[in-house]
Amino acid sequence: MLHESQRIDAMPRGEDISVASDRRRFAAFISYSHADADFAANLQRKLERYRLPKQVAHTRAGNGAHIGQIFRDREDLAAASSLSEAIRDALSRAEALIVLCSPDAKASQWVSEEIRLFRSLHPKRPVLAALVRGEPAEAFPEVLSEGGLEPLAADLRKEGDGPSLGFLKIVAGIAGVPLDSLVQRDAQRRLRRVTWITLGALAAMLIMGVMTFFAISARNEAARQRESAEELVEYMLTDLRDELKGVGRLDVMDDVNQRAMEHYARQGDLGSLPPDSLERRTRILHAMGEDDGRSGNLAAALAKFREAHRATEALLRKEPENPDRIFAHAQSEYWVGQAAWQIRDRATTERHWQGYVTEARKLLELDPDKARANLEMGYALGNLCDFYLRDNFDIKKAIDFCRRSISFEQTALRIAPERTEISIALANRFGWLADALLVDKAHGEARKARLSEQSIIDALVAKDPRNFELRFRQTWPSFGLATIEMDWGNPRLAVSETTRIVGTLRSLVTEEPNNVEVKRALARSHYMRAKALAEFDLAKARAELSETRKIIVEIERAYPQGEALAGFWKAISELEQRVGNR
Structure with a gap:
C-alpha cells in the first residue's frame, strides 16, 4: 500500500516489500490509507492467525485450514509518481484484494490505482471492501463501482456488521466458503472457550483444596505449601479473574473466592501470617465485595470492604513508606467510599475518598511505578468529580476535578500505553466530564468528551x-x-x-x-x-x-x-x- 506521509512500521508477520523476487502466492493484498495503518496491521495479523474450522476447511481443495500469507507493505512511497514494481508484483500474485474504506482511503490516489491495477490483472478475483470509518458514500473509493462492478462488502464499524461478523465476512470472501458455516463454527468456538475457562476455574478450586489439606496435615512443609497455595491465590486474583470477567462467568468466581478465604481460615492466627499474605487476603475481600455489589447485596459488600480497610490500615502503620502498603490501603479507602456512595451516605463517602487522595499523593512521591502512581491520583480525583457531580452538588468543582483527573491519567497512559486499565480509567473520566458539562449546559463540549470516551473504548473492543x-x-x-x-x-x-x-x-x-x-x-x-x-x-x-x-x-x-x-x-x-x- 502506498502512503501519503512518512511511516515506520514494525510488521511482525506478512510479506516484506523487499522480497519481490519470491514468487509465492498471497491469499490477499490489503490496500489502505496511511491513516488506517494500525487497523491494517491488526487485520493482517488476525487473518494470518485464523484457522478455518475443520468442517469448513476440508471443502477447500488443497488449501487447508490456514487462509495463507497476507500482503501489507511497509515502504514509504509517498514521493513516487506511479506504483512500484514491487507493488505491481505483489498485486499480480494476490488471490483477492481487501480495501480498507474510509474518508482517507477515498482521497488516496494510491488506493484507487491499486484497485484499478488488481482488476485489470484479475478481473474475476474478489475485491472485498471493508468499511472501517465514515459512511459508505464518503468512504468508498469511486473506482470500486466503475463499470457497474459491486465489491463484496463488510462493515467493520460497531453500528454495522461489527468487528466480529465483519471479520468473518472477509474470511469467507478470501477463502471462498459460506459465511453461515463460519458464523456457526465461531459461536461454537466461543462456547468451548467459556467451557474451558470454567473448567480451569474449577480445577484451580480443586488444587486449592488439595494444597490446603497438605498444608494442615504436613506441618513441617507448611511454609512451602502456603507459598504454593498463595501463588495460586495470586493467579485467581489476577489472570483468572480477568478471564472470567471477559467471558461473563463471575458466578464461578464466587466459589473461587470462597475457597481462597477458606485457605486463610485454615492457617490459624492471621497475625502470624507474613504481611504479603495478609495484603493478598485483603485483595480477596475487595474482590468479593465488588462481586456482592454487582449482585445488589450492598450490605455484604460494605462489611467486606470495612474488614479489608482495618487490615490495610494496620499493615500501613507498620510500614508507612512502603508503596505497596500505601497502594493497598488506597484501594480500601476507595471501596469503603464506593459502598457508602451506593447507599447515598455522602459524609462517609467524602471522608474515605479524601483519604484516597491522601494515599495517592504519597504514591506520587514514593512509588517507583510512576504509571501506577499517576493512575491512582487520576482515580482519586475522578472520584471527587463524581462526588461533586451527584445531585448537582457543585458542578464547577466537578468539572475541575474531572479535568485534573484526566491530566494525571493521560500521563499514566503515556508512561504505560499497553496497560488496558489506564485506557478504561481515562474513558471513564471523559464520560464523567461529559456529564458535568451537560449539567453546565455546555452541550458541544459534553459531546466532544463523550466521543473521546467512545474512541478509547472502541479501540479496546477492537483488540x-x-x-x-x-x-x-x-x-x-x-x-x-x-x-x-x-x-x-x-x-x-x-x-x-x-x-x-x-x-x-x-x-x-x-x-x-x-x-x-x-x-x-x-x-x-x-x-x-x-x-x-x-x-x-x-x-x-x-x-x-x-x-x-x-x-x-x-x-x-x-x-x-x-x-x-x-x-x-x-x-x-x-x-x-x-x-x-x-
Missing part, C-alpha cells in the same frame, strides 16, 4: 471483541450521547443512539443473566427510549415503558434484598402519566 466487560462498557458513551441529544432538543437522535444500546445489552443479559448492572442498564435504556419517543410517538413510548417495568420487576423478584429501586419506579410513573399509560 478484544469477545470481552464481556468491554462490550458492556461500550454502551456507556452511546447512552451518554443519547442523554446529550435529549437535553439539546434532538429526541430522534436520542432514539437512534438507544436503539443500538438495547440490542447490545439484550445480548449481554443472555450471556450473564445474573448481572444486575447489565439489567439495570437495559432498563435505563428502554426508559430513555420511552422518554425520547414521548416527544413524537406516544404509542411506542408506552411500549418502551412497559418493557422497562417488566425488567425492573424481574430484578426485584430475583434480588428482593438488593438495592432499592424506588427512584426508578417514580421516574417510570411520572413518564407514564405524561404519555397517558395509566
